[in-house]
Amino acid sequence: MRTLQDLRRDEEELRILRGRSSFISSMLFILFIIGLFKIFQLTILDRADYEVESDKNRIITLPIFPSRGLIKLSDGTIVAENIVSHGIYIESRLFDKVQDQIQILFEEILNEELNLKIATKDLKKDLKIWLAQDLTEKELAKYELFKNQLPDLKLETTLKRYLPHGNLFSHVIGHLGKIDQQERLLFSKSEYSNSSLIGKVGIEKKYENFLKGSSGVSTVEVDVYGNKIREINRIMPNRPSDLVLTLDLELQKISKEELSGRRGAVVALEPSTGYVKALVSSPDYNPNLINGSETGKLLLDFPKEDAPFFNRAISGSYPPASTLKPFIALLGLEEGVINTKTIIEDIGFFQLKEDGRRYRGWKEDGHGKVDLKKAIVESSDVYFYDLASKLTIDRISSFLSKFGFGRLSGIDLVNESESILPTRNWKLGNIGETWFVGDTINIGIGQGYITSTPLQLAASVSAIANKGPMFQPKLVAYVDEYKQHPVLINNVKLEDEKHWKIIEDSMISVIQSWNGTAHNLYDENGILIAGKTGTAQIKSLVDQELSVREEYEGVRQDIKNRDHALFASYGPIPNPNLVVVVIVENGESGSTVAAPIAKKIIERHQRNIKNEQ
Amino acid sequence: MSNRNPLDYSLNRPISSGSSPIGYILKDIPLYLGLVCVLSFGLIMLYSSSGQSSSMVIRQTGYVFFGLALMSFVSHLKPDSYKNILMHSYWLGILLLIYVLFNPAEGYSTSRWINLGFFQFQPSEVIRLILPLSLAAYLCRKDSTVKVRDWFLTPLAALLCSYLVFRQPDLGTSIIVLTSGLIPIYLAGLPLKIITAYFGLLAISLPFVWASLLDYQKQRVMTYFDSNVDPLADGWNIAQSKTAIGSGGIFGKGYLEGTQSQLNFIPESHSDFIFSVIGEELGLIGILVLLSLYGFIIWRIFKIGFSAQSSFERLACCSLGFIFLLFILINVSMVIGIIPVVGVPLPLISQGGTSIVVHLLAFGVILSAKRPRL
Numbered sequence: 001m002r003t004l005q006d007l008r009r010d011e012e013e014l015r016i017l018r019g020r021s022s023f024i025s026s027m028l029f030i031l032f033i034i035g036l037f038k039i040f041q042l043t044i045l046d047r048a049d050y051e052v053e054s055d056k057n058r059i060i061t062l063p064i065f066p067s068r069g070l071i072k073l074s075d076g077t078i079v080a081e082n083i084v085s086h087g088i089y090i091e092s093r094l095f096d097k098v099q100d101q102i103q104i105l106f107e108e109i110l111n112e113e114l115n116l117k118i119a120t121k122d123l124k125k126d127l128k129i130w131l132a133q134d135l136t137e138k139e140l141a142k143y144e145l146f147k148n149q150l151p152d153l154k155l156e157t158t159l160k161r162y163l164p165h166g167n168l169f170s171h172v173i174g175h176l177g178k179i180d181q182q183e184r185l186l187f188s189k190s191e192y193s194n195s196s197l198i199g200k201v202g203i204e205k206k207y208e209n210f211l212k213g214s215s216g217v218s219t220v221e222v223d224v225y226g227n228k229i230r231e232i233n234r235i236m237p238n239r240p241s242d243l244v245l246t247l248d249l250e251l252q253k254i255s256k257e258e259l260s261g262r263r264g265a266v267v268a269l270e271p272s273t274g275y276v277k278a279l280v281s282s283p284d285y286n287p288n289l290i291n292g293s294e295t296g297k298l299l300l301d302f303p304k305e306d307a308p309f310f311n312r313a314i315s316g317s318y319p320p321a322s323t324l325k326p327f328i329a330l331l332g333l334e335e336g337v338i339n340t341k342t343i344i345e346d347i348g349f350f351q352l353k354e355d356g357r358r359y360r361g362w363k364e365d366g367h368g369k370v371d372l373k374k375a376i377v378e379s380s381d382v383y384f385y386d387l388a389s390k391l392t393i394d395r396i397s398s399f400l401s402k403f404g405f406g407r408l409s410g411i412d413l414v415n416e417s418e419s420i421l422p423t424r425n426w427k428l429g430n431i432g433e434t435w436f437v438g439d440t441i442n443i444g445i446g447q448g449y450i451t452s453t454p455l456q457l458a459a460s461v462s463a464i465a466n467k468g469p470m471f472q473p474k475l476v477a478y479v480d481e482y483k484q485h486p487v488l489i490n491n492v493k494l495e496d497e498k499h500w501k502i503i504e505d506s507m508i509s510v511i512q513s514w515n516g517t518a519h520n521l522y523d524e525n526g527i528l529i530a531g532k533t534g535t536a537q538i539k540s541l542v543d544q545e546l547s548v549r550e551e552y553e554g555v556r557q558d559i560k561n562r563d564h565a566l567f568a569s570y571g572p573i574p575n576p577n578l579v580v581v582v583i584v585e586n587g588e589s590g591s592t593v594a595a596p597i598a599k600k601i602i603e604r605h606q607r608n609i610k611n612e613q
Numbered sequence: 614m615s616n617r618n619p620l621d622y623s624l625n626r627p628i629s630s631g632s633s634p635i636g637y638i639l640k641d642i643p644l645y646l647g648l649v650c651v652l653s654f655g656l657i658m659l660y661s662s663s664g665q666s667s668s669m670v671i672r673q674t675g676y677v678f679f680g681l682a683l684m685s686f687v688s689h690l691k692p693d694s695y696k697n698i699l700m701h702s703y704w705l706g707i708l709l710l711i712y713v714l715f716n717p718a719e720g721y722s723t724s725r726w727i728n729l730g731f732f733q734f735q736p737s738e739v740i741r742l743i744l745p746l747s748l749a750a751y752l753c754r755k756d757s758t759v760k761v762r763d764w765f766l767t768p769l770a771a772l773l774c775s776y777l778v779f780r781q782p783d784l785g786t787s788i789i790v791l792t793s794g795l796i797p798i799y800l801a802g803l804p805l806k807i808i809t810a811y812f813g814l815l816a817i818s819l820p821f822v823w824a825s826l827l828d829y830q831k832q833r834v835m836t837y838f839d840s841n842v843d844p845l846a847d848g849w850n851i852a853q854s855k856t857a858i859g860s861g862g863i864f865g866k867g868y869l870e871g872t873q874s875q876l877n878f879i880p881e882s883h884s885d886f887i888f889s890v891i892g893e894e895l896g897l898i899g900i901l902v903l904l905s906l907y908g909f910i911i912w913r914i915f916k917i918g919f920s921a922q923s924s925f926e927r928l929a930c931c932s933l934g935f936i937f938l939l940f941i942l943i944n945v946s947m948v949i950g951i952i953p954v955v956g957v958p959l960p961l962i963s964q965g966g967t968s969i970v971v972h973l974l975a976f977g978v979i980l981s982a983k984r985p986r987l
Contacts, residue, residue, distance in 0.1 A: 013802070013924045017919075017928065028939065053859070054872055
């Protein structure tokens with residue numbers, strides 16, 4: 001039984017309990033009110049901010065890169081396309097967990113020894129580890145069979161750049177490579193990802209913006225791990241432009257065949273438009289190996305002087321040698337220093353003064369009495385030493401400059417070389433010496449400081465072929481359906497238009513005359529071609545005691561010291577439709593090595609034109 | 614009274630006429646209804662927050678039914694009959710805490726878990742309900758008034774439990790264990806003089822306590838004061854949780870439609886952070902509904918508590934009521950970022966067998982305090 005005392009104590013306890021409960025309650029109530037206010041703040045006041053925050057979390061935009069534009073020839077032949085390549089990868093964070101799947105992949109599908117070396121530091125990063133690339137049809141079919149056992153291995157299809165003609169267009173089209181830091185700064189960031197491929201050289205680089213198109217955007221919902229859940233929206237990329245080249249497949253092939261791997265270059269262009277019909281630099285390389293569209297190893301143990309990645313046609317600066325003589329002759333006529341009847345006595349060498357240095361001609365005994373025509377036909381050095389000495393360097397360089405020497409031709413490729421058109425200032429600035437008359441004399445035969453690329457030479461010869469107008473060399477005829485119109489870069493005006501004819505006639509005679517340096521090309525029933533041979537010396541012959549031939553015999557022991565063979569030509573006369581410049585490094589003879597190649601190209605071009613009609 | 618068979622309740626049956634047999638079995642229908650509503654709500658939200666894993670929901674449902682059965686059983690016992698057991702269960706709690714300290718379960722960096730093979734549980738989750746009950750039982754021992762030394766012994770007992778949890782190491786839980794131990798002591802009438810003395814002691818010892826904290830514990834506390842301290846860990850969790858609740862707005866994004874929760878941006882979304890899933894998917898409305906249900910339950914607890922017959926029953930009910938309320942407030946405050954992250958699940962909602970079963974056991978104690986009115 002409860003006693004009264006018990007009841008009292010009960011009462012007292014209850015009083016304390018109630019009092020203290022109210023105290024705790026009020027404390028907790030404050031916390032509750034703060035919490036409730038905070039919840040109101042989150043869900044009502046700041047809701048919009050948090051909605052944005054929440055969307056930022058889950059929604060990411062991914063660029064969609066379009067497939068690269070095609071490159072074709074005017075007859076529709078595809079010279080650069082994209083091929084599908086299948087690869088299998090694994091995300092690095094899963095790598096350790098799926099060793100059994102990797103085992104199956106290698107044993108059952110690839111039939112290869114498992115041979116993967118992956119740095120542990122790579123595993124910590126978030127990247128794709130490629131287990132296999134360029135799967136064959138058979139491997140792909142097997143993968144489909146085993147797919148259920150390989151849930152974490154992912155198949156990815158990528159497009160790779162492929163040049164069906166392999167090496168043939170390597171120096172024109174070029175190759176792709178991973179975008180580098182500098183290029184990232186140059187191009188819009190949204191258009192390229194860190195692993196994007198970008199044109200590194202050639203048309204691929206020059207026309208990057210056209211070939212790439214503009215990327216689209218895919219809005220994707222992702223989870224906290226970045227896994228794609230679904231696509232919310234998609235803006236399709238803009239289709240890139242296709243290019244149509246001016247090149248001719250047949251001429252390109254002949255050029256490559258004729259050079260047959262020797263170091264050299266061929267440039268053929270249409271004088272009336274500047275459209276390049278053939279542009280070959282040899283040796284070349286297979287861009288597909290760099291683009292990853294063909295398997296195989298890129299051979300890198302070539303002799304240093306081969307430099308297969310070097311585009312000799314546009315970047316190789318060579319002495320124009322005797323191919324410069326028609327231009328010097330033209331200047332002589334224009335300046336009135338000579339006329340067609342001017343005759344000098346070629347005794348095998350030229351001296352400014354009685355006891356001065358002897359400038360030797362290539363023919364030891366000389367050519368005897370030489371007029372302008374004979375000087376070009378037989379390529380008399382002495383005649384041009386004499387002429388140059390009277391012309392002075394100022395007149396020579398300003399005249400040659402009109403023909404594009406010393407300037408970029410503006411062809412739609414990268415890495416074109418300006419070469420050197422020497423002037424007094426140029427020599428002072430670059431060599432640090434004043435100009436000597438001896439320098440001018442060497443320029444007279446296209447030696448000395450002057451250099452030009454095969455392309456520059458072709459462009460300047462086209463001015464002779466056109467009798468004045470000179471067009472910018474062009475490789476791309478169409479960007480999609482838009483025609484790339486010829487660009488007139490200069491129109492050389494002569495005091496006397498007849499001078500063109502004089503030069504052309506002598507260049508025709510180089511082949512036609514029995515004594516012409518390229519008479520070996522002569523064909524009675526063939527087309528009429530104007531040309532000029534050249535033999536560019538690499539090593540100056542300085543020994544005054546030995547004869548030229550004797551001294552050269554010593555020099556040519558080293559193949560690298562042998563003369564370059566050049567031939568600059570156009571045809572057919574009277575309506576030339578092709579200018580061809582051929583250079584064969586260390587080929588020694590312009591007439592027997594370089595000239596036949598040019599002739600074949602011009603002849604083949606005529607047949608092509610006839611077939612088209 | 615105490616010699617009576619605890620299950621010998623048939624004698625009372627006729628007296629409780631007027632209430633239905635169901636009412637007799639359930640003892641307090643409104644509290645039962647409230648509990649069932651909250652538990653169902655929890656299971657539904659668990660399905661969404663667990664990434665729609667039915668296996669987790671089934672497992673949890675199992676715990677719920679086990680807990681309810683346990684609750685019903687305890688609710689029909691006489692409090693006096695298990696008071697002594699409760700009082701001595703303190704020692705069991707201490708044993709468990711010492712056991713985990715020396716036998717940490719494999720796969721955990723902190724020693725919080727005991728693995729029974731079929732079932733893993735955290736002693737610290739058990740102790741935060743066992744401790745107040747045992748202290749309440751001790752303070753209301755039969756035939757004895759509270760002696761002065763009890764006001765020193767009981768806080769010391771609470772401090773011991775708290776220290777053992779702190780050594781796991783788990784700062785948040787140790788504070789919660791201490792608080793839940795101090796609540797019944799305070800409610801039982803701890804004299805104000807002694808309270809003042811304790812506060813003085815606390816002020817002196819605080820620098821030493823801070824020095825003994827582990828780096829990550831300091832970090833956690835610091836994160837609260839400056840969320841830039843470690844934005845990638847706790848700060849990030851809180852930010853994601855706030856983003857979820859905020860973006861849910863008034864009406865929510867819809868069940869299973871929460872992007873923060875379904876795309877795993879909310880950490881521990883099925884356990885400690887389930888409240889942010891509720892906020893995101895059901896909005897302010899959902900939050901208020903849940904809080905109302907909780908409020909209703911707490912109202913019933915105190916209603917039962919203040920009308921209870923013995924001082925132990927009153928003390929136990931009120932202590933448990935406050936602790937239940939405290940846990941809810943701590944969890945919600947943590948999720949909305951007004952207190953640091955501590956490991957307190959949302960009672961009756963968060964995934965976790967230990968939490969559910971122990972809470973329902975506590976409700977069994979509360980229900981047992983209700984006697985049919987004469």
